[in-house]
Amino acid sequence: MLLDAEGFRALGDPVRVRIVQFLLDQGGVCCANPGLVCACDIVALLGLAQPTVSHHMQILTRAGLVLAEKRGRWMFYALAPRRFEELGGQLGAIAAPLVAA
Amino acid sequence: MLLDAEGFRALGDPVRVRIVQFLLDQGGVCCANPGLVCACDIVALLGLAQPTVSHHMQILTRAGLVLAEKRGRWMFYALAPRRFEELGGQLGAIAAPLVAA
DNA sequence: TTGACACATTCAAATTTGTCGATATGTTGG
DNA sequence: CCAACATATCGACAAATTTGAATGTGTCAA
Numbered sequence: 001m002l003l004d005a006e007g008f009r010a011l012g013d014p015v016r017v018r019i020v021q022f023l024l025d026q027g028g029v030c031c032a033n034p035g036l037v038c039a040c041d042i043v044a045l046l047g048l049a050q051p052t053v054s055h056h057m058q059i060l061t062r063a064g065l066v067l068a069e070k071r072g073r074w075m076f077y078a079l080a081p082r083r084f085e086e087l088g089g090q091l092g093a094i095a096a097p098l099v100a101a
Numbered sequence: 102m103l104l105d106a107e108g109f110r111a112l113g114d115p116v117r118v119r120i121v122q123f124l125l126d127q128g129g130v131c132c133a134n135p136g137l138v139c140a141c142d143i144v145a146l147l148g149l150a151q152p153t154v155s156h157h158m159q160i161l162t163r164a165g166l167v168l169a170e171k172r173g174r175w176m177f178y179a180l181a182p183r184r185f186e187e188l189g190g191q192l193g194a195i196a197a198p199l200v201a202a
Numbered sequence: 203t204t205g206a207c208a209c210a211t212t213c214a215a216a217t218t219t220g221t222c223g224a225t226a227t228g229t230t231g232g
Numbered sequence: 233c234c235a236a237c238a239t240a241t242c243g244a245c246a247a248a249t250t251t252g253a254a255t256g257t258g259t260c261a262a
Contacts, residue, residue: 002118002121002122002125003112003118003121003122005112005113005114005115005117005118006113008109008110008112008113009109009110009112009113009114010113011104011106011109011110011113012106012107012109012110012111012112012113013106013110013249013250014106015250016106017103017104017106020103020104020195021103021104024103024195024199038208038209039208039209040208040209048251048252049251049252049253050208050209050210050252051209051210051211051212051251051252051253051254052250052251052252053209054209054210054211055210055249055250055251056250058210070209072208072258072259072260073207073208073209073258073259073260074208074209074259075208075209075210079195079199081195081196081197081199081200082196082200084192084193084195084196085192085193085196085200087189087192088188088189088190088191088192088193088196089189090189091185091186091188091189091192092185092186092189092193094121094125094180094182094185095182095183095185095186095189096182098125098180098182098185099182099183099186114219114220116220139238139239140238140239141238141239149220149221149222150221150222150223151222151238151239151240152221152222152223152224152239152240152241152242153220153221153222154239155239155240155241156219156220156221156240157220159240171239173229173230173238174228174229174230174237174238174239175229175238175239176238176239176240
């Protein structure tokens with residue numbers, strides 16, 4: 001498969017795009033740990049219910065775009081840059097031969 | 102907006118991924134014009150109904166991933182490499198600062 | 203141990219999406 | 233003009249998705 005539909009689908013929702021952008025901004029200071037982003041921060045940011053956020057985080061982690069780590073009662077999230085590179089590379093591989101021609 | 106959700110959503114469907122791959126392969130020889138791909142070719146390839154294919158092509162063209170041109174009674178399609186580059190660049194821009202760090 | 207907390211899971215409602223039959227629109231060949 | 237053709241649009245339906253209230257699970261503090 002040249003293009004990973006699951007990965008792109010995960011990025012095809014405005015709410016999840018906001019989550020990715022928030023993770024990229026490092027989320028400032030987490031409610032519990034500075035420099036890390038926990039689920040509660042994302043709930044606070046989005047104004048969506050906690051189960052809704054939990055659902056979106058599962059989609060992002062299953063797609064490999066976000067890494068999740070449980071510490072105590074908190075779930076900390078971080079972007080998986082390799083995965084973004086991979087998907088970006090798939091798009092580049094489509095474009096490259098056509099732009100060259 | 103750092104990530105264009107509409108573009109990624111358009112790539113988040115297996116059928117549309119197949120269409121993109123087919124367009125990338127140049128589709129061999131079109132039923133009407135060699136070197137070009139018309140809607141009827143995609144219908145033949147996918148085994149889906151013609152309205153279904155028409156619907157998917159609209160999504161791809163609205164997302165800017167595919168260029169459509171009508172010639173007589175045929176619609177010819179081609180990938181829009183700049184758009185793939187753009188979306189790939191968005192993903193790269195996410196990954197780059199994180200990989201560097 | 204108990205209560206509060208952070209998050210996951212379940213379930214259900216609302217919305218969106220994918221699909222195709224029927225039909226409409228526009229085009230070409232005769 | 234007419235008939236065949238290529239595609240778009242419409243209408244309907246099933247499936248998937250998004251959402252959140254209710255609840256379950258595991259963890260920490262006291």
